[in-house]
Amino acid sequence: MAHWVRNLTTLAVIGGLAGCATVPGPSPVEVTRFHDVAAISAAEAGTVFVANAPGSEDSSLELAPYKAAVARELARLGFSEAGASDATHIAQVSADSFRISEDGGKRGPVSVGVGGSTGSYGSGVGLGIGINLGGGGSRERIGHEIRVMIRKAETNQTIWEGRAQFTASPKSEFASPAQSAAVLAETLFSEYPGNNGETIEVKVPE
Secondary structure (H helix, E strand, O other): OOOOOOOOOOOOOHHHHHOOOOOOEEEOOOEEEEEEOOOOOOOOOOOOEEEEEOOEEEEEHHHHHHHHHHHHHHOOOHHHOOOOOOOOEEEEEEEEEEEEEOOOOOOEOOOOOOOOOOOOOOOOOOOHHHHHHHHOOOOOEEEEEEEEEEEEOOOOOEEEEEEEEEEEEOOOOOOOHHHHHHHHHHHHOOOOOOOOOOOOEOOOOO
16 A cells, blocks of 8 residues: 655645644545546647536635646646647546544535535546545544546546545644645645556655
8 A cells, every 4th residue: 555645845734733733633645546548548648727527616716726736736747737728638626625523424514615526436437436534533524535537628538537535633734625735636646647446545744
C-alpha cells in the first residue's frame, strides 16, 4: 500500500497543525482510480478544460478551489489549460463535504459543503466502491471528497477517473474545503494514472 505524497508547499497550514497537539490529526487520504488502459496509453497530455461535473453548476464558487487544485496537478502532468471549444480533454470535477457523527453514523452535509454529487462513481471506466470514512475514532469528523473524470473532448470517451477522500477534526484547518482541496488533488494525481481499480492510502503530512 502506497504511503507517498509530495511536499504540499502551497499549503501553509500544515506547519501550523504540528503545534496543535489537542486537535486530532487528519485521516489518511483514500484514493481509488480507474482508467481505460488502451486509451490512456495512446493519449498525449494535450490541452484540457477543467469544468464542473454535470449537476454541479450551482456550486461554482464552492468548487473553485477544487478546480484550481486539479488544474495545477494537470499542468504538472503536462496538460495545458484551454477553453472548452479548444481543449482536447475535459476534466469534470465534483466535490462534497459532509459531517460524520460521533458514533460513525449516517453522514450529512455541513455548512462548508460542496454540491454536485450527482452521477455514479465508476460509471465511466470502473466500478463504484464504498470507502469507509469513519476516521478510526469516536469523535465527530468532517469528511471531504473530490471526484474527477477526464474525457476526450472529441468523442466524450472517459479515459480516466478517480476519487479521493479523507476526514479531519472540525477544529482542524483541514475542515475547510479551501484548505483540503490541495491535499485531495495532489494525492489523487500522485503517480498518475495509478493502478487501475486499486485503492491506496496516502498519509497527510502534519
